[in-house]
Amino acid sequence: MNIRHAKTFLFGALALSFLVSLGANYFNSYWLFISYDIGINIILAVSLNLINGYTGQFSLGHAGFMAVGAYTAAVITNQFGELNTFLSGTVFLGALLAGGVLAAVAGLLVGIPTLRLRGDYLAIVTLGFGEIIRVVLQNMNAVGGARGLSVMHGWTNFFWAFSFAAVTVYVVTALVHSTYGRGFIAVRDDEVTASAMGINPTKYKVTAFVIGAFFAGIAGGLYAHSKQFLTPGGFGFMQSISFVVMVILGGMGNTIGVIIAAVLLTLLPEFLRPVAEYRMIIYSLLLIVLMLTRPQGLFSFKKSPAK
Amino acid sequence: MSALLQLDKTTVRFGGLTAVSELDLSIGRSELIGLIGPNGAGKTTVFNLITGVYQPTGGAITFDGQSAANRQPQEIARRGIARTFQNIRLFASMSVFDNVRTAARLHCPRGVRNALWRGSSFRYGEKQIADEVMALLEIFQLGRFRDAEATGLSYGDQRRLEIVRALATKPKLLLLDEPAAGMNATEKTDLMRLIQFIKDKFQISVLLVEHDMQVVMGICERIAVLDYGVKIAEGAPAEIRANPKVVEAYLGN
Amino acid sequence: MSEFFQQLINGFAFGSILALIALGYTMVYGILRFINFAHGDVFMLGAFAGFYLAPKVATVFPIPSITGGLAVMAISMAICAAIGIVIEKLAYRPLRKRPKLTVLITAIGVSLLIEYTCQNSHVFGASPKSFPTLIPAYPIKLGALSLNSNQLVVLGVTLALLAALRFIVLKTKIGMAMRALAFNPEAAALMGINTDVVISFTFGLGSALAAAAGILFAVNYPSIDPLMGILPGLKAFVAAVLGGIGNLPGAALGGIIIGVTETFVAGYISSTYRDAIAFGILILILLIKPSGLLGKKEIEKV
Numbered sequence: 001m002n003i004r005h006a007k008t009f010l011f012g013a014l015a016l017s018f019l020v021s022l023g024a025n026y027f028n029s030y031w032l033f034i035s036y037d038i039g040i041n042i043i044l045a046v047s048l049n050l051i052n053g054y055t056g057q058f059s060l061g062h063a064g065f066m067a068v069g070a071y072t073a074a075v076i077t078n079q080f081g082e083l084n085t086f087l088s089g090t091v092f093l094g095a096l097l098a099g100g101v102l103a104a105v106a107g108l109l110v111g112i113p114t115l116r117l118r119g120d121y122l123a124i125v126t127l128g129f130g131e132i133i134r135v136v137l138q139n140m141n142a143v144g145g146a147r148g149l150s151v152m153h154g155w156t157n158f159f160w161a162f163s164f165a166a167v168t169v170y171v172v173t174a175l176v177h178s179t180y181g182r183g184f185i186a187v188r189d190d191e192v193t194a195s196a197m198g199i200n201p202t203k204y205k206v207t208a209f210v211i212g213a214f215f216a217g218i219a220g221g222l223y224a225h226s227k228q229f230l231t232p233g234g235f236g237f238m239q240s241i242s243f244v245v246m247v248i249l250g251g252m253g254n255t256i257g258v259i260i261a262a263v264l265l266t267l268l269p270e271f272l273r274p275v276a277e278y279r280m281i282i283y284s285l286l287l288i289v290l291m292l293t294r295p296q297g298l299f300s301f302k303k304s305p306a307k
Numbered sequence: 308m309s310a311l312l313q314l315d316k317t318t319v320r321f322g323g324l325t326a327v328s329e330l331d332l333s334i335g336r337s338e339l340i341g342l343i344g345p346n347g348a349g350k351t352t353v354f355n356l357i358t359g360v361y362q363p364t365g366g367a368i369t370f371d372g373q374s375a376a377n378r379q380p381q382e383i384a385r386r387g388i389a390r391t392f393q394n395i396r397l398f399a400s401m402s403v404f405d406n407v408r409t410a411a412r413l414h415c416p417r418g419v420r421n422a423l424w425r426g427s428s429f430r431y432g433e434k435q436i437a438d439e440v441m442a443l444l445e446i447f448q449l450g451r452f453r454d455a456e457a458t459g460l461s462y463g464d465q466r467r468l469e470i471v472r473a474l475a476t477k478p479k480l481l482l483l484d485e486p487a488a489g490m491n492a493t494e495k496t497d498l499m500r501l502i503q504f505i506k507d508k509f510q511i512s513v514l515l516v517e518h519d520m521q522v523v524m525g526i527c528e529r530i531a532v533l534d535y536g537v538k539i540a541e542g543a544p545a546e547i548r549a550n551p552k553v554v555e556a557y558l559g560n
Numbered sequence: 561m562s563e564f565f566q567q568l569i570n571g572f573a574f575g576s577i578l579a580l581i582a583l584g585y586t587m588v589y590g591i592l593r594f595i596n597f598a599h600g601d602v603f604m605l606g607a608f609a610g611f612y613l614a615p616k617v618a619t620v621f622p623i624p625s626i627t628g629g630l631a632v633m634a635i636s637m638a639i640c641a642a643i644g645i646v647i648e649k650l651a652y653r654p655l656r657k658r659p660k661l662t663v664l665i666t667a668i669g670v671s672l673l674i675e676y677t678c679q680n681s682h683v684f685g686a687s688p689k690s691f692p693t694l695i696p697a698y699p700i701k702l703g704a705l706s707l708n709s710n711q712l713v714v715l716g717v718t719l720a721l722l723a724a725l726r727f728i729v730l731k732t733k734i735g736m737a738m739r740a741l742a743f744n745p746e747a748a749a750l751m752g753i754n755t756d757v758v759i760s761f762t763f764g765l766g767s768a769l770a771a772a773a774g775i776l777f778a779v780n781y782p783s784i785d786p787l788m789g790i791l792p793g794l795k796a797f798v799a800a801v802l803g804g805i806g807n808l809p810g811a812a813l814g815g816i817i818i819g820v821t822e823t824f825v826a827g828y829i830s831s832t833y834r835d836a837i838a839f840g841i842l843i844l845i846l847l848i849k850p851s852g853l854l855g856k857k858e859i860e861k862v
Contacts, residue, residue, distance in 0.1 A: 006425055007425055058661055058664070113843060113846065113847050114846075116850070117846060117850070119660050119661055119664065120593075120594060120595045120660060120664055121801070121846065121850075123595075123664060124595065124794075124797060124798075124801075124842065125842060125843060125846060127794070128794075128798075128838075128839030128842050128843060129839070129843070131794075131835065131836065131839050132836045132839050132840065135832075135833060135835055135836040136836070138832065139830075139832050139833060171423060174422055174423055174425060175419065175422050175423060178417075178421075178422035178429070178433065179408050179409070179411070179412045179417070179432070179433060179436050180412065180416075180417055180418055180419065180421070180422045181422060182401065182405055182408055182409040182412070183409065183412070185398065185400060185401060185405075185409075186398050186401075186409045188400075189398040189399050189400055189401070190396050190398060190399075192360065192380070192396070193392065193396040193397075193398070194398075194409070195359075195379065195380035195381045195384070196358055196360075196380050196381075196384055196389070196390055197381075197384060197389075197409060197410040197413065197472065197473075197475075197476060198381050198384035198385050198410065198412070198413035198476055199381055199409070199412075200379070200381045201381075207419065211419075241668060241672070244665070244668075248665060253400070277680060277681065278680070280672065280676040280679075281673065281676045281677050281680065283672070283676075284669050284670075284672035284673040284676055285669075285673055287665065287666075287668070287669035287672070288651060288666055288669035288670060288673065291655065291662050291663075291665050291666040291669060292651070292654055292655065292666065295658065295659075295662045295665075
C-alpha cells in the first residue's frame, strides 16, 4: 500500500468515522459492539504487523501489551471518570494514551533483552513476557487480581474505535513506506547485510516493539471500555496467537491484507455460531492448512521471500 | 601519506582455530588492491573483520585515522567502508530501487518523527534520495529495472545491483567479495572495466577478493596472498605471478 | 529442615517429569532446529492414553500393580510414539525446506488442533477426569520425612528411561545417526544416512518419553484434562533452553533445576507466582548465557 497523500487518507478516515458514528444509534447494538471489536482488532493486527510482518520479529506476547494498556486505562477512568461529564472525552483520551505509553514502556522492556534472539527463541521469550504480565496482574489485588476488574465507564464508541484504527494504519504505513521505514524490511530480510549498509538493527527492532506495543495498549484501553470487565486470563497467549493468526492470514507485511484478515476473523465466530463447538478446531485446522498451502497469507500477491 | 585502512598484526581466532594470523595490510587512498588465496585461506574472514562482523582477537585496525576495531557494522559503514557479499545478499522482498534507497539513507538520515509528520522537510529529503538513487542506477544501466523485484534480475545484473547498493553509502573503501563468480569471459571484461570506472569516478579505494586470476592480475595495482590465515606474499601482479610460495599454496606440494 | 528435604524431593519428582518432556524438545531441536510446540500435548495424550488403557489392561494384568502400571506405560508410550511420527510426517515434513517461522506457526496450529479436538465433547471433553491408580501407593517415612512411594516411582522410572536413552544415543547405530544429523544434516545425508527415518525415530522417541512423563504426572496428580500439557510443555522447553538446547544431559539438568526452583518458590515464597518462575529463568538465561548451561556457542557464518 503506497500512500502518496497519506495525510489526506488519515483526515478522510477520521471524518468518515465521525460521520458514521453520528448515525450509530440507528444500528443494532449487538452488531455495533462487534464493530468496536473490529476496530480494536484492526489496531492490534496492524500494530503487530509492524513487529512481526515488517520487521520480522516473531512476537507471541502482544496480548501482554494489550493487558497493560487495558488495566492502566481502566484504573485511570475508574479513578477520574466522575470528575466532570464535559471532560469525559479528555479523561478517556488521556487514559487511553497513558495506557499506550505504559504499554510502550513494556515494549521497551521486552524489546531490549530479546534483540539478539533468533525467530523461535524470540517467540518463546515474548510468550514468556506475556505470561509474566498475566501472572503479575493475577497477583495484583489492587486491580482485582484473578477475580477481575470492573470498568465503570463504557466510553468506547464507533468514533473512538475507528479513529484510532485509522491513526494506527496511518502511523504504520507512513512509517514503513518512507526511506527510513525500508530499514524495518531490511532488518527482516537480512540483518547482517542491513547493518553493513549502515542500518542499526537494534534500533529498528526496539522501535518496532515500542510503537507496536503503544498501539496494542491503546487497543487494550478501548477494549476495557467496551467489555467493561477485565480478567488477566483474557490476555493470555491464546489471545496473542489469535492476533498472530490475523497477521499471518493477511500476509506478513501486507497492511491491507491484515486489515481484511482482522475483519474476517472478528466476524468468523459470528458465522460459525451454529457449529460453535467446532469453531476452534476449524480455526486451528485452517491455520495448518494455510501454512502448508499458502504461507504468504490469503491476500498477499507478492512472492514470499526465499530464505 | 597515511594509509586509508591499516591492519596491524590483526588476528582472528574462533576457539582453537586461528582464521587470520598477524595480518599486516595497508590500503592507501584510490588504490585497487587484490586479496587472493586458496579456499579457506581466510579472505572473507578479513572482510568480516574489517566491516565489524567479527572482532579481532589481537592486533589493531585503523581506518581513516581512527580505530576501527570493536565497532558495530553500521558504525563502520557510516565511517565509509562498504561491501558486497560472496553469495549475493540483496534484500529479497524489496525492489531494485528500494535496495539502493535503503543504503542511500545513510548520509541523510531522517527518523520516525519526520516520516510521520510528512512535512516539506520529509518530501524534500525523499526527493533528494530518490534523485540520488536514480542517478546511481542510471550510471550502471539499471534504471529501467527500478521497480522490478531485486531477485528477479539476471545474475550479472544482481551482482551489479549489489555494487550499486554499496556505492549508495558513499564509501571511501569498497570491499568486493568475489564479484566475478559465475561470470563468463565477456562479463568478466565488463566487470574489470566497471571496477576501474568506479575507482576513478567515485575516487574510492577498492579491496578485491577474487579467485579469477585474469581479473585480479588485470586490474589490481597490488596483490596480497593469504594461505591458512597468514599473508605469504605481497606485491605487484608480476611479482606475485612469479612467486614460488604462491604457486605452492595454490597447487600444493 | 525436614521441610527442606520434603520440598527437594517434590522438586526432583516434578523436575524429572519436566526432564522427560524436555528431552523430546531438545532432540527435535538438535536435529531440525525447530521448536515442536505440539510436544506438550503429546504429554497430555500420554496421560489420556493411560486413562483409557487402564481398564483394558486390567483384564490381563492386575491394576493397581507394578506389572499393570508398566504395561499401561509401555503401551501408552508406543501409541504416542506413533502419534509423534504421524504428526511429523503430515505437518512438518512437507515444510522442511520452508522458513522456520512457517513450521513454527504450523506447530502452534497442530498444538491448538490437538487441544481443541480433545476438549470436544465427542472426544475427551473439557472437564477434568480422575486418573485411576495404576501402581499401589504407600506412604514412606524416612526419619522426619513423609514421602509417597509414587515420588520414588517417578524418580526410578525417569532414571531407567534416561539410562535407556543414553544407551540408544551412544551405543546404537541409529543413535549415532541422530548425533550425526544433529551435527551436520547435509553431511549426514551424504554419508548415506536416511534422514527421514532418523527424524521419524527421533520424534517417536521424544514422544514416547513425553507419554511416560504424562503417565508419571497423572500417577502423582490424578486429575487430567485436555489442556494439562500447555504449561508443563512450556516449562519443559525452558528447561531444554536452560540446559543448552540440543544437549541431552542439559535438558535433564534443566528439568531438575526448574522443578526444584519452582517447588521451593511455591513453598517458601508464594505459590501464585509459580508459573512465572520458569519464564523468569528463561529470560535470565537468555540474557546471561543464551547457549544454556551445558551448551556451546554457535557462530553465524557470514
